[in-house]
Amino acid sequence: MIVVTDVNRSPIIGILAWLLFVFSTLAGSARLIVKYIIARRLTMDDYLVSVAMGFSLLQTICISIAARNGYGQEESASSAEQLEKALKSVYASEMFYIASVTFAKLSALAFMNFLMQRTRKTEWGLIVLIGAWGVAAEFAVAFQCHLPRPWSWDANQCFNRDTWWMVFGAIDILSEAALIVVPIMMVLHIQMAVARKLVVIGCFLTRILNIITIVLELVYRERNKAAPDPMLAIWEAAVCAQLVQCLGIVVACVPHLKPFMDGLQSTGLRMYYLPGETSRRGEYGYSSKGGTVGHELSGLPGVANSTTVFAGQQRQDWDETLSQNSQSHIIRETRTWVVEEQYHPDPGASQATDSESGSPGSHGSHGLGTRID
Secondary structure: OOOOOOEEHHHHHHHHHHHHHHHHHHHHHHHHHHHHHHHOOOOOOHHHHHHHHHHHHHHHHHHHHHOOOOOOOOOHHOOHHHHHHHHHHHHHHHHHHHHHHHHHHHHHHHHHHHHHHHOOOOHHHHHHHHHHHHHHHHHHHHHHHHOOOOOOOOOOOOOOOOHHOOOOOOOOHHHHHHHHHHHHHHHHHHOHHHHHHHHHHHHHHHHHHHHHHHHHHHHHHOOOOOOOHHHHHOOHHHHHHHHHHHHHHHHHHHHHOHHHHHHHHOOOOOOOOOOOOOOOOOOOOOOOOOOOOOOOOOOOOOOEEEEEEEEEEOOOOOHHHHOOOOHHHHOOOOEEEEEEEEEOOOOOOOOOOOOOOOOOOOOEEEEEEEOOO
């Protein structure tokens, strides 16, 4: 039986690694199952978080092997063979860790793009930056030490690992901050109740927990920079890294909670399309001076019908010189719409047309209307 002592912290690393992995896997699995039950399909953000979960499993296996071979205990207590195995396992776990964190961030970006139904320049920029950051970090870890033993970071033949992880953590914090600010700015421009808006913003603010954990990891790495026994001193930073990996997956699943979905659905945004709906993803336009907003209305499953709605909005542009005038506080809007509906209660029956007189359940154009508010 392995006992935790002042000179042996390896059991803490192994136990917490598996515990946090189970927690993140439960969160990710619940998200995927609920999504598939509701929509009968998965989207790109689901596939990306699944990849992140796969890399998280591989990383947890590697770090637990390292813990069983002396990672987190005094170096003198392990044999040369155990130390070699531990270093190799840590080397592999660091590469899987970077991959897991990167794909979790890309999943969050893909979900934001799905909500907006389009990818703006901001989202494209974040995708490119986070992707390039992940690839560069993988290469840096892969060649951190001299070949043919790139995993031997205890041989003093590597680049400055402490400085490298500080830079990696700083960029990680900046990317997390961007993943908080960008969606919150998006939500602030959506017309919805203040209470629901606060719930939605709160879901994105959960990433602050990840930032706090990254900061703690960097603090421990800085404190242990000149430790006489780095194999033992690293255990606190190793635990923080496991927590960062876990939170990266969990916070990517938080926006799929029911309060968040209810808040966005109330604004007209559809997060899921139910089986049988034939409509494609709608298009939502935003303009500071007004414009045209188009929405597609989908039919009910099992009923052959089609509905077309055309809505045009025209707003008067006010002269800036009248900004202090009382007229500047009046909003004028003209809407014109046409509604056409064809309804057949029995899709398998003979094809009926609107031109046929006495056809039950058939309706033609409902007309053209204009309203001025």
